[in-house]
Amino acid sequence: MSQRTSARRPENGQDSLDLVLRDRPIDEKNGVNASLGFTFQQWWAALSIAELLGSGDDFAVGVEVKEDIAILDSAQSPTKVEFCQVKKHERDGVWVLKDLHKKGSKRKDGTHENSILAKLYARRQEFGASRANLRFVSNIGVKLPNEAGADSLTTNTDLSTLTTEQQKLVKAAVSTQLGIPEEDIDLAGVLVHKTNLPLGEPEIFVSGKLEQLSSTGQLPFQLSHTSVAARVLASEVQSRASSTTYARSFEDLKLRIISKSQALNILASVAQSRAPLSQILEEATAELDREGHPFIERKDIKAQRVRVCADASDRTNMIFIGVASALQLARIPIEAAIGAKATLGELMNEVVEEARVSSPAEFNGLPLAYIRAVALLVLSDAIDLTVFTAPAGPEPKEDE
Known part of the structure; x- marks a missing residue:
């Protein structure tokens, strides 16, 4: 041996x-x-x-x-x-x-x-x-x-x-x-x-x-x-x-x-690590279900899930980043005022209403259910706004 x-x-x-x-x-x-x-x-x-x-x-x-x-x-x-x-x-x-x-x-x-x-x-x-x-x-x-x-x-x-x-x-x-x-x-x-x-x-x-x-x-x-x-x-x-x-x-x-x-x-x-956006959104809508949120609103939000998750995955989608940024800015004072006592559905509606008043241009032509779905992701801290970048534009012309 x-x-x-x-x-x-x-x-x-x-x-x-x-x-x-x-x-x-x-x-x-x-x-x-x-x-x-x-x-x-x-x-x-x-x-x-x-x-x-x-x-x-x-x-x-x-x-x-x-x-x-x-x-x-x-x-x-x-x-x-x-x-x-x-x-x-x-x-x-x-x-x-x-x-x-x-x-x-x-x-x-x-x-x-x-x-x-x-x-x-x-x-x-x-x-x-x-x-x-x-x-x-x-x-x-x-x-x-x-x-x-x-x-x-x-x-x-x-x-x-x-x-x-x-x-x-x-x-x-x-x-x-x-x-x-x-x-x-x-x-x-x-x-x-x-x-x-x-x-x-x-x-x-x-x-x-x-x-x-x-x-x-x-x-x-x-x-x-x-x-x-x-x-x-x-x-x-x-x-x-x-x-x-x-x-x-x-x-x-x-x-x-x-x-x-x-x-x-x-x-x-x-x-x-963060859970997939689809899972986070599914958990958020399940919470709305438990709260007894109006059925039609819940149904419309769920119908927007695929589109919202696709837009959130596109880091050059400036329409999405504009909506998410406006909702994030509106979220801060709303949570400070009613966050401790509000349900998720109440927070969602308050933040959406405040954001649409403060930044109306960001929401033109977008379905209300889409905006609410993005708001749920924002309230769940699922969106990292720092990873979105503006698409490359044309090079500026030199002065003659």
């Missing part, structure tokens, strides 16, 4: 965890998922990151690191890992204990694939029970036998809490499939877990978790657009999962790992 490898062995003689986590030729590779959308496993990884951010402890989440998901206690010098196998089930139903430990499909050579639990337990053989926990995750529940022998639905159960008889069944199956002594199998830290993450619209669930973290002060910043943040986080997970380069070292493997600090940076970038 090389001197470098020997130096990384702890006193118990095991290789350090980061050394063992690197890719091996015998590792099973499923390849990059060809789906255009995010997979259930990737959404569950995003959810796990959000949940871990609420714990306060250091962590790192790896995708396609030995198993679907690997949760480490550090991205720099990990000492413990939890390997998670994530299975989605498209139809209603439940798992039973036998489903988890029965041998799999038959191979061409007459042997059988290992069971779900045997495949997971092989990781514990490789890494040691003291530093590798295991978790089977599914969107449907698992029925496990209780003390009376009757099956009961469980959401998060350590298999070491099963009856001695039921543990013996699991150990016997894993022993046979992996070829290890039954007495060497330790089920403590082997969990079966039902996730509440839904198959449909998982981004809403993850968004809700991020909203909880933000509203309870568990993030070092306010996260206003949690639905955007959820998708950005899942996108980063998907990007990491697509890194199939053979990792000869832990440094190489970090391409598939998101650390706690990286997760916070990802969310901070969303917190510091």
